Amino acid sequence: MYFKYQTRILLTQLKLPRCYATKQTTPPKERRPVGLAHPPDPKTVSCDYIGPPDPHSNLRPYVRHYDDNETTFSKKLRLMRIEVEAWNASFWSRHNKRFYEEKEDFIRLHKEAGNDDISADRMSVFYKTFLDKNRRIHLMYNLSWYMKNFDMLTLAFMVHVQNLLERAKKRTGD
Amino acid sequence: MMRVLVKRELGLITQLLAPVNVQSTRYTTKSTSSCDATSSGHSILPATQLKDICMPVSKANVIVPASNVTLPDYNTSWLPSPCDDTGKTISQYKKLSKFRLTSLVVITTMGGYAMAPAAFDPSSFAMCTLGTGLISAAANAINQYHEVPFDSQMSRTKNRLLVTGQVTPLKAVTFAAVSASTGLCMLYFGVNGLTAALGAGNLFLYTSIYTPMKRISIVNTWIGSVVGAIPPLMGWAGCAGTLDAGAMILAGVLFAWQFPHFNALSWNLRPDYSRAGYRMMAVTNPSLCRRTALRYSLAIVGLSAMAPVLDVTNYWFALETLPLNAYFAYLAYKFYKKSDSKSSRSLFRFSLLHLPALMLLFLANKKNWFFNKSVEEETKDSNVMVLKPSKTATSLGNVLPVAVAEGPR
Numbered sequence: 001m002y003f004k005y006q007t008r009i010l011l012t013q014l015k016l017p018r019c020y021a022t023k024q025t026t027p028p029k030e031r032r033p034v035g036l037a038h039p040p041d042p043k044t045v046s047c048d049y050i051g052p053p054d055p056h057s058n059l060r061p062y063v064r065h066y067d068d069n070e071t072t073f074s075k076k077l078r079l080m081r082i083e084v085e086a087w088n089a090s091f092w093s094r095h096n097k098r099f100y101e102e103k104e105d106f107i108r109l110h111k112e113a114g115n116d117d118i119s120a121d122r123m124s125v126f127y128k129t130f131l132d133k134n135r136r137i138h139l140m141y142n143l144s145w146y147m148k149n150f151d152m153l154t155l156a157f158m159v160h161v162q163n164l165l166e167r168a169k170k171r172t173g174d
Numbered sequence: 175m176m177r178v179l180v181k182r183e184l185g186l187i188t189q190l191l192a193p194v195n196v197q198s199t200r201y202t203t204k205s206t207s208s209c210d211a212t213s214s215g216h217s218i219l220p221a222t223q224l225k226d227i228c229m230p231v232s233k234a235n236v237i238v239p240a241s242n243v244t245l246p247d248y249n250t251s252w253l254p255s256p257c258d259d260t261g262k263t264i265s266q267y268k269k270l271s272k273f274r275l276t277s278l279v280v281i282t283t284m285g286g287y288a289m290a291p292a293a294f295d296p297s298s299f300a301m302c303t304l305g306t307g308l309i310s311a312a313a314n315a316i317n318q319y320h321e322v323p324f325d326s327q328m329s330r331t332k333n334r335l336l337v338t339g340q341v342t343p344l345k346a347v348t349f350a351a352v353s354a355s356t357g358l359c360m361l362y363f364g365v366n367g368l369t370a371a372l373g374a375g376n377l378f379l380y381t382s383i384y385t386p387m388k389r390i391s392i393v394n395t396w397i398g399s400v401v402g403a404i405p406p407l408m409g410w411a412g413c414a415g416t417l418d419a420g421a422m423i424l425a426g427v428l429f430a431w432q433f434p435h436f437n438a439l440s441w442n443l444r445p446d447y448s449r450a451g452y453r454m455m456a457v458t459n460p461s462l463c464r465r466t467a468l469r470y471s472l473a474i475v476g477l478s479a480m481a482p483v484l485d486v487t488n489y490w491f492a493l494e495t496l497p498l499n500a501y502f503a504y505l506a507y508k509f510y511k512k513s514d515s516k517s518s519r520s521l522f523r524f525s526l527l528h529l530p531a532l533m534l535l536f537l538a539n540k541k542n543w544f545f546n547k548s549v550e551e552e553t554k555d556s557n558v559m560v561l562k563p564s565k566t567a568t569s570l571g572n573v574l575p576v577a578v579a580e581g582p583r
Contacts, residue, residue, distance in 0.1 A: 035251035048255035050339035052248070058326045060339060062255060088323055099449050120444070120514065127448035127457045138451040142389055145323065149343070156344040
């Protein structure tokens with residue numbers, strides 16, 4: 001390239017509605033593919049994929065893509081994300097399992113004591129005791145989650161800046 | 175993890191073999207016009223429903239669904255993580271900023287501005303409302319960034335953008351940073367320093383105190399009510415330049431309103447809140463929850479009666495708001511006596527009507543609408559030239575080297 005290419009926005013790029021003199025027969029719109037039924041292989045996709053929520057942890061699993069030419073920062077970010085997501089998933093799976101088991105026990109104990117119909121107020125007793133029992137665990141989880149989230153954010157920012165610089169270099173280098 | 179994947183695959187396979195779409199019976203006629211590839215009665219989602227689905231980039235290894243299968247959506251299939259559909263950016267920003275909540279906040283700010291005993295300046299009014307809206311949008315985006323795993327646990331919030339991966343956390347935080355800085359600059363340079371300080375304080379209170387406190391103690395409800403009471407103070411300060419007793423009436427009404435509103439909302443979500451680890455009155459102390467809802471609804475009655483005494487409104491206001499506030503207090507009393515999903519829902523729904531109606535009544539019964547005359551009389555009386563800084567809203571004339579004519583305010 002012997003000249004700098006300036007990005008231009010052409011009117012033809014905008015899909016403006018057009019008026020015709022005669023009625024046009026439009027070919028059937030090609031239906032663009034919109035999703036995958038199964039988690040893809042990380043190396044074969046060009047962007048991250050997110051899946052339906054996991055029934056135990058209610059969190060959505062990610063498939064983090066990568067290339068052969070991923071930089072050290074993006075590799076670090078990808079591995080950190082995978083680790084944090086795994087940690088989150090295990091915490092919430094265990095936590096939710098504990099919640100449902102304790103709820104079952106509570107209802108069973110009440111049924112054995114003779115009260116078949118458990119009102120909302122009585123369930124409140126269970127909800128409160130569950131929250132109080134898990135108070136320290138929740139506090140520790142909160143702190144860890146905030147710190148990990150912030151680390152991921154700063155690393156993602158650095159990767160983003162790196163990508164922008166590379167793109168700018170590529171454009172001026174040609 | 176593998177077991178979960180296999181289970182999900184089995185589910186999807188059975189879905190492929192015998193596609194059942196509950197919504198298809200309603201949309202069969204519409205869908206045939208958009209795509210003529212359908213042969214069977216089982217339909218594909220029409221174009222109006224496709225707007226919630228993102229298109230992946232072309233290099234991806236994708237499976238094109240067969241014609242007799244429902245198109246995948248965010249709950250049953252794997253979709254690209256940041257949704258790069260350019261047609262959805264506006265709706266994404268609206269969801270990030272919780273647009274409806276932000277507009278309610280902006281309405282209370284406009285009410286505060288309109289109620290202040292000072293002249294109306296269109297430019298500072300516009301800057302004040304826009305600035306407050308931007309700060310509120312930033313606060314909501316930061317809140318969503320912090321609460322991703324908790325939002326996924328609750329059915330009310332599990333379709334948020336960051337939870338479904340349509341927006342990356344970096345984009346959400348960048349949006350929040352740009353929005354907050356723009357909003358604060360608008361308030362500082364376009365309105366006055368007090369409003370900017372209140373805005374910055376409110377942002378800090380919401381993101382750094384209220385959001386963590388939601389999981390630490392029930393005091394978070396009181397802090398959240400303060401967060402809700404500050405926007406009318408911002409509007410008042412934006413117009414009048416100072417805060418006085420009248421401003422506190424408006425802020426007090428909004429502070430008190432938050433309790434019946436939020437307690438009624440959270441009553442039906444107790445199991446979700448408990449499992450996600452949120453400490454709300456409805457979960458930890460239901461009787462306190464009922465009592466505060468009733469107590470603060472009665473406080474609204476008292477505050478509205480005091481508004482004419484402090485020269486905020488005329489005396490008709492007390493008469494006009496009596497039926498409105500009395501009905502609100504009656505619904506809170508019914509919630510107090512028998513708290514179930516029906517009474518909580520009716521209290522919550524009425525609270526959404528009650529606030530705009532109360533704001534309208536405030537505006538309709540404002541004490542003085544014109545302020546120029548009284549200031550002119552003052553300056554005529556004094557024989558001494560008093561150089562006093564303009565107490566009311568400053569404009570961009572402060573910053574730009576432009577001569578701005580300041581009329582009597």
